[in-house]
Structures are given as structure tokens and as C-alpha cells.
Amino acid sequence: MAVRSDQFVPAQSARGVDDVVILGGGLAGLFCALKLAPRPVTIISNAPIGEGASSAWAQGGIAAAVTEDDTAEAHMADTIAVGGGLCQDKIVAMMTAEAGRRVRDLLSYGVPFDKDLEGRLAVSREAAHSASRVVRVRGDMAGRAIMDALVAAVRQTPSIRVIEGFLGESLITEGKFVTGVMARRRGGLERLAFQAPAVVLASGGIGHLYAVTTNPGEANGHGIGMAARAGAVIADAEFVQFHPTALDVGRDPAPLATEALRGEGATLINSAGERFMQAVHPLMELAPRDIVARAIFRERAAGRGAFLDCRSAVGASFADRFPTVHAACLAAGIDPVTDPIPVAPAEHYHMGGVLTDANGRTSLDGLWAAGEVASTGAHGANRLASNSLLEAVVFAARIAEDIQGLMPTPRTAYWEALDDEPGLPSQRNQEERAAISILRQTMSDLVGVERDEAGLRLALARIAAAETRVQRTSIRNMMIAGKIVAAAALQRKESRGAHFRKDAPEADPAQAKRSYLTLDQVNAAAAAATAAHPNALTGVTSAVAAGETA
Template structure:
């Protein structure tokens, strides 16, 4: 249930009720804010906009059926095939049909997508796509370029107020009605309450609940837990995508070796230089991500190692075509023109999240969700490459349209002045840091690429014990999100898409459907696991 302002006695309460408050400054949050203009919007974000969002780290690009050789139907069918039989077909059809329009919206905001001399968008192909349809920027810089352009547009839009450095803790409201957001200054103890007519949750994913991830530190599951605590229905939480080719160079977060490298012909080999995807899948290096991730995971467990061989396919063009990856491997002392690049699977994307409908509405009145924190049904059990940015902009635009239709003509943008002082530094509890380490370790070991009942119960018990020493709500939210993923994985006794159970290695046709859970159910499953540990 959402909390009341009286429960926490916040240091600041907005005197006026904002039209819209958006929690999250990534692609979905900023695109929604721009689409709502000139309606007044407050964007609240953990890190400076454009810097702490997973969107800014996306290398591949945004998938859309744009070329004459492609079609919306083919993009739709590829998405459904990758989703392991549990996508929502109508949602997928809607998303792929609106893709081209959203790409042109991004162009209008100044995103410098790669184009040929005649002004046509240049397209690349990624795993499980039947056509070249990924719109890129300088090979591997799409995410950063998109966020840079949107950040500039947002800062130049007077109707958008941006509050940076605030962590969402709870939703305000009563019962199933959400009426605002309670946030805390990052690094401080001051709490601020922002009442609103509409709240959009766009807080990102869960990557840093795992020990090895490609996501920024801000991707810590806070929004998922906030929604669950308020009573929202959570869908498909067990489906976590592990990117097959994170750079295995000891960095946290792990730098990403974009799938576009394999799209350009890079090979996966063991330390002896032997290809290992032959015989695993007909598409070999361009097989769906879950299959490639398990194959790489197996190579590493068996001591043969896993490497990207870019020497022949890309060679001397590496620095120019993939500058982000080139910088990362060079920093690790690797020359991709001469050396093999060590890779390992890392948590990359959460297909599950807060259940939404076609307009981004959650099961709670007054709360919408978009981006990775949402579960629209577009991705199913295994997201198709470069569909994440597409989903973010399509549903952010739909949410904006839905909210505009529900509210009268917007008032002029005006906000009361507020004290933005950092407040007193919070006492960083050493035990809480230890609890986070337990969380990240147990999720990586027991709720990762391969899972089984014993490991999932161990994870739930580990997290429940670690949670007992947590004081800050933000840390407790991380623990709740970890339990949601582990409990949902324990419930699904089959293997499908990004969810692979060693004790149930086959798909069960009877389970070819989405899963739904609540925090109440998760806590019951967790309590049982703790009792039997």
C-alpha cells in the first residue's frame, strides 16, 4: 500500500499538486516529459539526467522496420519468436507499427543517427532479426547520442523541472490510488514529498542487484520494489536477460561488447581459437541471447574460456566502427586487431517488471510505468536485441497521450521555490554494505544464467537474512526486488527464454503464459524458504 505523507514527516511538501511527476531520468522518462510539453512536468532522478541511465549505455541502437526490404510484420514475428511464446501479440504489433514514427521523433530532437550520402538511415542486423533494422550512431554510440540529444531538449523546455540527485523511496496514496512520490536526497537524510495528479515510474532496471552486470549503479530495482510495496501487480519477474558478451576484464559494471560486433562477423571461440557455436544453434553467433549466454557460460565453467575474435571480420576498422568497445578493451590492455577479447554473460536487462496495459497504466490508479521497470508483454521470455529503446519511446509516448486525454488544459509552468540543500550526511551502515554484497553474490550464483530449486531457495533465505540488518528504505527496496525475481523464478518450473532451470530443462507447454505475482505472495514464498534453509 502507498504511504501517507504523515508517515514520514517529509522536510518539504509541494504546496501545489503537480500535474505529472516522472520518477526516472532515462530514455522513457525524458521522452515522456517532452511528449507532455507544454504541460508542467517534474522529473526526479537519482543521477544527473543522461548520465545514470542504462539507456545512455545502450550500444546497438533502436530496432524499427524502416527499410524497403523490411516490414512491420517481419519485425513483429521476429519479436514474437524471440519471446518464447509468452509475448502479448497485440502489444508487439502496436510497438513495431509505431517504431518508425518514434525514430523520426528522435531525429526531430537532434539524434544524429547514421545516414548515407543520400540521407537514408543506415541499418545494421543483430541476433534473431531476419532483416537489418537497427538504427545506430557511429556503430556503438546510439544510447549516449540519444540521451545527449534528449537531455539538451529537456533542459531547453521551460515546462520541465528536473530535480537531480534524489532517490525514490515510496509512493504516496491510499489503497489503490497513487497521489505522489516520497524521495530522499542522495547522500542525505532529508525527505521530500511531491503530490501529483499522475505519477510515471521510469526508474530503470535491476542490474546492480547482480554481482556481474552491464548496467550503471543506479539500476538497483528501487522502482520495482516501490510499486510492489504499494500493491501493484508484478509480471514476468523471473525473466532476466544476460548479455552473452560482457567484457570479462574485472570491471564493475562490466563494459559491454555490443552484439553488433557479431552482426559484422565476429566469431565466438575458446582459448584455443576453436568456434563453439557450431552445432549449438543454426544461427551460431547470432543465435538468441539466452542460447549464446548459456553456451559461453558452459565454456567458462569447463575451463575453455570464451572470447570474441574480431581480427578478420573487423580488424583495422575496429576503432572507427566501434569506438566505445575499442576504448574499453584498450583500457584493459587488449588490442582487438591482434588479440582475442575475453567475454562472459552479465545481467543486462529485466524483461519483467510492473504490469502495464497498452497505455502504460499499472494496476494502481494514478500510476503509469515505462521503460525497463515496466512489463508490457512486448518482450516475453527473452527480449529481441535493440527492442528495449524501441519499447521505451513507444510506451512513453503512449503514456503522455493517455495522461493528456485525462486532464484538462494544462496550467502554466510554475513551481514554488524549495530548499535544495543536501541535508545532513546519512550514516553509511557498514552492515548494509555487507547486505548488498550478499544480495549481489547470491543472485549471481543462484538466480543467474542457470537456476534450480535448491539455489533459488538459498537465494531467498540469504536475502531475507541480509534484509534484517537493513535500515535505509532504499536498501530494503533492493532486497525486495531481489526476492521478487528469485520467488518468481522458483514458481516457474520449466525453462523458457532467459529463465533456465537445471531441474526443469524443458519448456512446459502448459506454462506458455505470462506470470503474475504480488509482494504478499513473494513474502510468503520467501518465509517458507527461510524456514527450510
């Protein structure tokens, strides 16, 4: 459950009066704070702002119809075509129509988007786009450049207070209203309660719930867990996008080989040198991500391996055109100029999340959500490439506009109750590390690229069993987020977009609608699965059970 406002002891605010508390120091949180200026805002981030954000790792860019031969309507049509019949058309129309204005906002904050010799924005094409409309920075550095510019702007804005090194644990509620955020110092026991008339959840995605992911460790589902515990409705949680071409080099997180490489003509081959996508889809390497990810998954499962061949398409210009990927390859002992790059699907983006409306409002009064933690209906069952950064800035701006009429309520408080239960901290930490390892391996094995009913029921039972080892609220949030994804995948008995059921491989027209869950429903599904699998952890390897892979 959420934390009630009468469960903490008030203390003097560190500085001034806050109208808004934003949980998350990524693109959505920073952009929203800048749009709210000069209204007083506090940003809470568990890492230095910009550093733990998945947005900083985005290589492709931001999709927007900014050229004379492209239109917002065409961008909308491409988005809906990829969305598996679940996009909210009005939401997509609004997002694509506002894209150009948001790109201009980013330019005003100092983002150095690539331009041609005449000073016009340079654009590239990515998978399932009908036109070149992805605005980039030096090929594969858009995310980092955008975040660097916004971090600098935030630090220069006096109305924005940044609290770094605190991890959001719970939402504070008064009746049906969300009135603040309870946060704990990362790695410590100190807790602070931040209250404000408006709370914006911008805490990122769920990537680190999976053993193989392209996302930083901070993307661990805490926001979804917090919101669900407070009673928020979660939407479309079963739709998890796996990037087809993460570098298969044994690193956690897995380095990403940007889709732009395939946009430039790179091909996918197996160990025999065969270009296997030709037999899978008419668009071959530029097919929608879920199709490419499943094709690579199956090549690897058949023992043939999968490799991204950039030798002809990019060749000697690799270091200049794609410096981030080039550096990651060299660090792994691979020269992409002369060698094919081994690749594997990795968890990349979550289309589901906390249900919001067109202004970012959730089902809880006083709580807004933006970025990957939110489910706006813009992506449907499968996100179009480079629409993630766009969605984050569009909805962050709309939230800021929606909040404008709120009056500030100055309250910041210190939470005195400690996080520990009796027992040796070392023993607790070992058990919790084991629980996290079980969660991540279970999500990759049973709630991954391909799923089925038996595996999903086992996943629910296994995560529920692992949750009994957990005492810290932050880790319990991770377990809850994992159960939500598994329960949603179990509920959808068809294959659609990024959700693929081996036992129901076709789309069912009767299920062409969004899904909704509350925590009570998720816990009921987990209880039923536990009853069917009372010894769910028996099949878990001893290394995982001991926490050795944490």
C-alpha cells in the same frame, strides 16, 4: 507499504504547478516529459539526467522497420519468435507499427542517426532479426547520442522541472490511488514529497542486483520494490536477460562488447581457438542471446574460457567502427585488432517488471510505468535485440497521450521525519554494505544464467536474512526486488526464454503463460525458504559477509 498522504507535512512548492511527476531521468522518463510539454512536469532523478541511465550505455541502437525492404509485420514476427511464446501479440503489433514514428520523433529532437550518402537512415542487422533494421549512431554510440539529444531538449523546455540528486523511496497513496513520490536526497537525510494527479515510474532495471552486470549502479530495482510495496502486480520477473559478451576484465559494471560485432562477423572461440557455437545452434553467433549466453557460461565452467574474435571481421577498422568497445578494450590492456577479447555473460536487461497495459497503466490507479521497470508483454520471455529503446519511447509516448486529460493539482511537500534509527551511522552503513554484497553475489550465483529449485530457495532465504541488516528504505527496495526475481524463478518450473532451470531444462506447454506476483506472495515464499534454511548466510564467504566486496 506505501506512504499515505497524511504522513508528511506540506510545504510551499519550489515552483509552479505540476500535472505529472516522473521518477527517472533515462530515455523513457525524458521522452515522456517531452511528449507531455507544455504540460507542467517534474522529473526526479538520483543522478544528473542521462548520466545514470542504462539507455545511455546501449550500443546497438533502436530497432524499427524504416527501409523499403522491411515491414513492421516482419519485425513483429521476429519479436514474437524470440519471446518464448509469452509475447502479447497485440502489444508487439502496436509497438512495431509505431516504431517509425518514434524514430522520426528522435530525429526531430536532434539525434544524429547514421545515414547513407542519399540521406536515408542506415541500418544494421543484429541477432534473431530477419532483416537489417537497427538504426545506429557511429556503430556503437546510439544510446549516448540519443540521451545527449534528449537531455538538451529537456533542459530547453520550460515546462519541465528537473530535480537531480534525489532517490525515489516510496509511492504516496490516498486509498487506492497513487498520488505522489517520496524521495530522499542521495547520500543525505533530506526528504521531499512530490504529489501530482499522475505518477510515471521510469526508474530503470535491476542490473546492479547482480555482481556482474553491464548496467550502471542506478539500475538497482528500486522502482519494482516501491511499486510492490504499494501493492502493484509484478509480471514475468523471472525473465532476466544476460548479455553473452561482456568484457571479462574484472570491472564493475562490466563493459559491453556490442552484439553488432557478431552481426559484422565476429566469432566466439575458446582458449583452444575452437569456434564452439557451430555445434550449438544453426545461427551460431547470431543465435538468441539466452542460447549464446548459456554456451559461453558452459565453456567457461568447463575451464575452456570464451573469447570474441574480431580480428578478421573488424580488424584495423575497429577504432572507427566501434569506438566505445575499442576504448574499453584498450583500458583493460587488450588490443582487439590483434587479440581475441575475453567475454562472460553479464546481467543486461530485465523483461519482467511492473505489469502495465497498452497505455502504460499499472494495476494501481494514478501510476503508469515505462521502460525497463515495466512489463508490457512486448518482450515475452526473451527480448529481441535493440527492442528495449524502442519499447521505452513507444510506451513513453502512449503514456503522455493517456495522461493528456488530467488536471493539475499543485502540491509539493517536505518530509520532516528522518531516515535514521538509533545507533552509529558507520555501523549501519557497514551492515548495509554487507547486505548489498550478499544480495549481488547471491543473485549472480543462484539466480543467474542457470538456476534450480534448491538454489532459488537458498537465494530467497539468504536475501531475506540480508534484509534484516537493512534500515534504509532505498536498500530495502533492492532486497525486495531481488526476492521478487528469485520467487518468480522458483514459481516457474520449466525453462523458457531467458529463464533456464537445470532441474527442468525443457519448456512445458502448460506453462506457456505470463507469471504474476504480489509482494505478499513473495514474502510467503521467502518465509518458507527461511524456515528451511535458518542459517542461510553460513555458506557466504567472510569477505562478502563483512562487506569488503561492496
